[in-house]
Amino acid sequence: MAAIVRAHGVHKHFGALHVLRGVDLEVAERELVFVIGPSGSGKSTLLRCLNRLEEPSGGRIEVDGIDMLDRRTDINRARQRIGMVFQSFNLYPHMTALGNVALALRKVLKLPRAEADERARAALERVNLADRAGHYPGQLSGGQQQRVAIARAIALEPRVMLFDEPTSALDPELVGGVLQAMRELRESGMTMVVVSHEMGFARAAADRVVFMDHGLVVEEGPPEAVFGAPREERTRAFIRQIDRH
């Protein structure tokens, strides 16, 4: 199968801190890759390098055939193909749910307002929030806000979706709705890279689990293998630790 994401030997320094130390990651079309690892191991930095919210200090990154690190690449066009969902939702507080989803449709894809609104409504429908289109983020629960954020990303019909701990900021009773939206997205064939501690979701939905530590991919494989019979001691220690919670 064709790889949508090809990252090779990605390095990232923050000053003297060497956060990514040569990460390789390939994600095939329609694959759901789950990234786990201790705090500070570089998971968020890796995701943010993929759409160049962070500038990698070295390596190669290709997304849907586009060289993300080439100076000549139009980064704004490339980012249209990469949806991103953040731990803290980051909805625009001065716009309604519909406005949040429609903004990029109007200003990036340059769709006329009516068409943008229609597509935004369809995206909200997909995360079961059609009835909240007119609400402002402040009037929505955390779980609803995160689903609007998912709708905002998928409305652009990206080739791959990046999730950075999408449920970590949520009260436990709100996690289910977000995971449900992600599961439906996956069933629709979306390619996804998910950083999360939701092991149940990983076991049920992931094609592959990648364990990172200290800026390197330490181990990867199908969820049964990585969770059930990890080869590396560091992976074992990490999984013991999260299983206790």
Place this chain on the structure above:
Amino acid sequence: MTGWERFADSFLNARVAAEYLPKIVEGFGLTVVLALCIIAAGLTAGLALAVLRSLGVRPLNWLIIFAVDLFRALPPLVVIALLYFGLPAAGLSLSGFAAAWLALSLVLMAFSEEIFWAGITAVPKGQWEAARSTGLGFLPTLRLVVLPQALRITVPPLTNRTIAITKNTALASVVAVPEILGAAQAGVSFGFNPTPLTLGAAAYLVLFLPVVVLGRWVETRFAWKR
């Protein structure tokens, strides 16, 4: 004459008041025009500088910070005097009105740039990242996502600062602009009676009291939202 009668004859003299009222009314109009011109130019320039500063070009930002600090440090009257009395020496002479307008606009620009800049930096980084991750460019993100949020938190301090600086229009009397205070002072010297000053004070109250009350309302209204 009792003390009160003497006071009333000096400061509340109906004959003098009637004579100089038209001049004060003209001064009132001039003050309003001057104030509006200062607000328009000062806030526009302040916002433009804050936007330029957000581009993050080092040498440019040093220049902006230098200019802003300069006009925040100089007393407004000194800036007016420099432009009015100093520029002719450089072969460029400004009318009193133009000198006062330019000087106070520069001062308002400096203070409002700082306020706009504080507003822009107060918007969480996640807002930029969310917008940029959808393919929105730097300037559209600034205009559509960041500035609307920044402006909302800048409204109260901006209102206060704008009121404070527009009151300095009275300083234009020093460079012979017949705005309210200038007209009142002229009335005092020609009429040998300080009643025009009373009229002037009343004119300032009529002009600025509603503005101050509006400012207070704006402050409470924007304080608890967000």
